[in-house]
Amino acid sequence: MPACVARTIVVDDGSEDRTGELAKAAGADVIRHERARGVGAAIAAGYETAWRHGADVAVVLAGDGQMDPADLPRLLRAIDEGADYVKGDRLSWPGVARVMPAHRLAGNVVLSWLTRQATGLHVSDSQCGYTAITRQAAERCNASSMWPRYGYPNDLLCRLALAGCRVVDVPVRPLYGDEVSGVRWPDATVVVPALLIRGAFRRRLAGRR
Numbered sequence: 001m002p003a004c005v006a007r008t009i010v011v012d013d014g015s016e017d018r019t020g021e022l023a024k025a026a027g028a029d030v031i032r033h034e035r036a037r038g039v040g041a042a043i044a045a046g047y048e049t050a051w052r053h054g055a056d057v058a059v060v061l062a063g064d065g066q067m068d069p070a071d072l073p074r075l076l077r078a079i080d081e082g083a084d085y086v087k088g089d090r091l092s093w094p095g096v097a098r099v100m101p102a103h104r105l106a107g108n109v110v111l112s113w114l115t116r117q118a119t120g121l122h123v124s125d126s127q128c129g130y131t132a133i134t135r136q137a138a139e140r141c142n143a144s145s146m147w148p149r150y151g152y153p154n155d156l157l158c159r160l161a162l163a164g165c166r167v168v169d170v171p172v173r174p175l176y177g178d179e180v181s182g183v184r185w186p187d188a189t190v191v192v193p194a195l196l197i198r199g200a201f202r203r204r205l206a207g208r209r
Contacts, residue, residue: 002072009049010063011042019063029053039129040152044144051135059132067130071172075132084137084165087123087157088130088172099174111192115154118196119161120208124169127153137165150187151195158199162206 001008008028012020014036024030031045043060050058057079061067071088078086090096091112097105108127115126131153133143141159146152160167 002069004073004076005059007050007053007055009046011046013037013039013042038149038152040146040150040155041148043129043152044146044148047133047138047143051138056135057132058135058138060129062129066175068173068175071130071170074170074172075130078168078170079132079134082166083132083168084134084140085160085167086132086170087125087153087167088128089123089125089169090128090172090174091125092169092171093173096174099176101176107188111154111188114193114196115157118154118200119157119203121157121161121167122169123157123167126157128172129153130172137163141165147195149191150184151191154192155195155199158196158203162199162203162208164208 008023008026009031010020010023010028011031011033012023013033020030020032029049031049033042033045037045046060047058057076059072059075061069061072067088075086075088090100091105091108093099100108108125112124112126115121115123137160138144141156141163143156143159146159147155157167
C-alpha cells in the first residue's frame with residue numbers, strides 16, 4: 001500500500017482460501033463474512049468500518065490484482081481538489097484496447113453509455129471498481145444500502161447523482177492476466193439495466209436533470 005494509506009481493511013466475503021488469515025498476518029483489519037454476500041455488500045461493510053475508525057475518505061482497491069496501487073494518490077488528489085466521489089477510468093488509458101479483453105471493453109462501453117443516460121453524470125468507465133469516496137458523500141447517498149451484488153457501481157452512481165454529489169473520473173491503468181470473469185450475462189443484461197431504470201426514475205421524480 002502507498003504511504004498515504006492510514007489503515008487497510010480487508011473484507012473476506014465468505015472466501016474458502018486463506019484470504020482473511022494472510023491479510024490479518026500482514027497487519028490489515030479483517031472483516032469476515034461467513035457466507036458470500038456480494039461485492040456491493042462487502043464494499044459497504046468496508047465503508048462502515050472505515051467511518052467507524054474515523055476515516056474521512058475510503059478507497060476501494062480490489063483483491064484481484066487488476067488495480068495498480070500506484071494510481072491511488074491520483075484518486076486522492078481529485079478528492080483534495082473538491083470531488084465527492086472519484087472513479088477510476090480504464091477506458092481513457094492509452095492502449096486499453098490492447099490490454100482489456102474485447103468482450104469486456106465492449107460491455108463497459110455500452111454499460112457506461114447507459115449509466116450516463118440514467119444519471120446525467122459524465123462517467124467514462126462506469127464499471128471500474130477503483131474508487132474513492134468521502135464520508136460525507138457516502139452518508140448523503142446512503143451508500144451502506146447500495147445494491148449488494150454485481151451492479152453496485154451503477155446503483156451507487158445513481159445514488160450519488162440523486163444526492164447532487166460531484167463525481168470525477170481519473171484515468172487508471174487496466175491490469176489483466178488470465179483470470180476468468182465471474183460476471184454472468186444476466187447481471188449485465190438484466191440486473192444493471194433494471195438498476196439504471198430505477199435510478200433514472202427516482203432522479204426524474206426528484207426533478208434532477
